[in-house]
Amino acid sequence: MTEHEAGPTRRRASLIVLAALLSVLLVAAKIAADQLLPGRIIEVGLIQLRLLYNPGVAFGLGADLPTWTRLAVPAAITVGIGVYGWRRSAAAAGRIELGCxxxxxxxxxxxxxxxxxxxxxxxxxxxxxxxxxxxxxTFIVVGALVFAFTARRSDSPDRAEAERRD
Structure with missing residues (x-):
């Protein structure tokens, strides 16, 4: 494998492995919330920990849609993010973009x-x-905001570093 081929392969592996590990941690947080928060409200500074089950897609919207729709649409978006990330991993994507x-x-x-x-x-x-x-x-929103902000900066040092690397 040439050095040029190793870069995209390593970036793709990092994307998949890190996303999988972070997903496991996020699901563990959900399990902890399910076990620790029923009937409780815990004050943590500006945020309260309280349990709520959201049948909607976002902000409760779409709660009346059939379950398969509420599953299929987010799953399709997730696949889209994954495919885009896979493709950008092979391109000259910078670390910030891949992190997002x-x-x-x-x-x-x-x-x-x-x-x-x-x-x-x-x-x-x-x-x-x-x-x-x-x-x-939070991961989705912060990742998308940082991604959008850095994508608009054509003079990004992260982008210049990625172009030099490849």
Whole structure:
């Protein structure tokens, strides 16, 4: 294997392995919330830990849709993120871009895994001014925001470093 081939292979492996490991941690957080939070509210600074089951796709929207739809749409989006990440891993994607895709994929995958058994997602982070959400949602949103911000910067040092590397 040439050095040029090893770079994309290593980046792809990193994307998949890290997203899988992070997904396991996120699902473990969901299991902990299921076991520790029923009937309780725990104050943690600006955030409360409280258990809520969200049958909707986002913010409770789509709760009346058939279960297969609420599973298929997020699963398709997750596959889309994975395919895009796979392709960008072979291209001159920088570390920040790949990191964003990894955390977005991990969050999306964890939410799909959470929804599989009963059609709902376990939410456990509450601010009082925003709908209750979970850690995978945070991974998706923060990853997408950083991705969008850095994608707009054509003079990004991360992008220049990736172009020099390949």
């Amino acid at each position: 895709l990894t955390v977005m994929l991990a969050g999306a995958l964890a939410n799909v895994i959470d929804r599989l058994p009963d059609g709902v997602v376990t939410d456990y982070l509450h601010t009082g001014w925003w709908p209750t959400f979970n850690l995978p949602d």
